[in-house]
Amino acid sequence: MSQRLINWFKFASPASFYPLAGKMWPWFAALGTALAAAGLWISFFVAPTDFQQGEGYRIIFIHVPASWMSMFIYCVMAFWAAIGITFNTRLSGMMSSALAPTGALFAFLSLWTGALWGKPMWGAWWVWDARLTSELILFFLYIGYIALTAAIDDPRRADKAGAIVALVGVVNVPIIYFSVKWWNTLHQGASVSMTKAPTMATTMLWGMLIMALAFWMYSIAIALYRVRAIILERERHATWVAELPEMQR
Amino acid sequence: MNWGSAGEFFAMGGYGLYVWGSFGVTAAALLIEVVLVRHRLAAVRRGLRRELAADRDTQD
Numbered sequence: 001m002s003q004r005l006i007n008w009f010k011f012a013s014p015a016s017f018y019p020l021a022g023k024m025w026p027w028f029a030a031l032g033t034a035l036a037a038a039g040l041w042i043s044f045f046v047a048p049t050d051f052q053q054g055e056g057y058r059i060i061f062i063h064v065p066a067s068w069m070s071m072f073i074y075c076v077m078a079f080w081a082a083i084g085i086t087f088n089t090r091l092s093g094m095m096s097s098a099l100a101p102t103g104a105l106f107a108f109l110s111l112w113t114g115a116l117w118g119k120p121m122w123g124a125w126w127v128w129d130a131r132l133t134s135e136l137i138l139f140f141l142y143i144g145y146i147a148l149t150a151a152i153d154d155p156r157r158a159d160k161a162g163a164i165v166a167l168v169g170v171v172n173v174p175i176i177y178f179s180v181k182w183w184n185t186l187h188q189g190a191s192v193s194m195t196k197a198p199t200m201a202t203t204m205l206w207g208m209l210i211m212a213l214a215f216w217m218y219s220i221a222i223a224l225y226r227v228r229a230i231i232l233e234r235e236r237h238a239t240w241v242a243e244l245p246e247m248q249r
Numbered sequence: 250m251n252w253g254s255a256g257e258f259f260a261m262g263g264y265g266l267y268v269w270g271s272f273g274v275t276a277a278a279l280l281i282e283v284v285l286v287r288h289r290l291a292a293v294r295r296g297l298r299r300e301l302a303a304d305r306d307t308q309d
Contacts (some may be wrong), residue, residue, distance in 0.1 A: 056262070059268055
């Protein structure tokens with residue numbers, strides 16, 4: 001048991017995670033690209049025209065995956081925040097900061113594609129409905145996290161403050177998810193449910209799931225890449241950084 | 250296959266603006282993020298290499 005703990009904490013050190021992240025990100029990037037190619041092919045050439053929404057429904061292939069990622073990334077940030085507060089590991093805060101911009105981007109894309117889908121189908125770019133409003137709050141939580149951590153000079157204190165935002169804000173995620181059940185809303189119900197058989201055409205469902213996987217792989221790749229930059233920025237005076245092969249000339 | 254011609258593909262049954270506005274902005278946003286993050290890592294490395302070189306010069 002203790003042996004295993006020691007092994008895990010080895011990778012919690014920035015010095016050993018930096019090269020590991022460098023080895024891992026290209027694999028996730030390649031996987032993400034391949035999945036995106038397959039997902040886009042299904043989105044436009046395999047999935048049939050919707051009988052109600054015509055071709056307009058094709059926005060679903062990025063709208064739903066982007067919304068899922070915006071919620072999931074926030075949960076991962078909260079997970080790292082909890083680890084950081086519990087074990088006081090430096091890497092946790094760096095992981096949270098590496099994930100925040102990507103999460104904010106997906107929250108923005110969720111709102112953006114939602115507006116472009118809402119206009120032709122509902123006749124409005126935006127309505128103050130529970131689903132849309134709680135997703136907007138998620139976007140503001142990401143922006144708040146980024147602004148707060150950027151405003152505090154000492155990175156360790158910034159991590160602590162950010163971790164509180166991440167942990168308090170995570171209650172919003174189930175609110176977004178269940179908003180379509182709890183409140184009367186214009187937004188349609190959950191596209192995929194764990195308890196019911198899927199109601200959409202299988203090719204549509206597959207396209208959406210593959211696009212979601214592509215976004216997932218993309219997020220892992222970009223977060224690993226960004227965390228390397230953050231590690232170097234924060235550990236600039238460490239001996240191991242000076243000894244890195246890319247620092248030699 | 251859903252499309253008879255390239256024109257039909259781009260028109261998206263009249264929803265062209267909304268569909269391409271969604272896919273286009275998503276693609277652009279992800280590309281910009283990749284460019285920015287590559288720039289960020291390259292900038293840290295460049296700065297660190299310069300600092301280390303300066304340290305070596307003062308030691309010599």
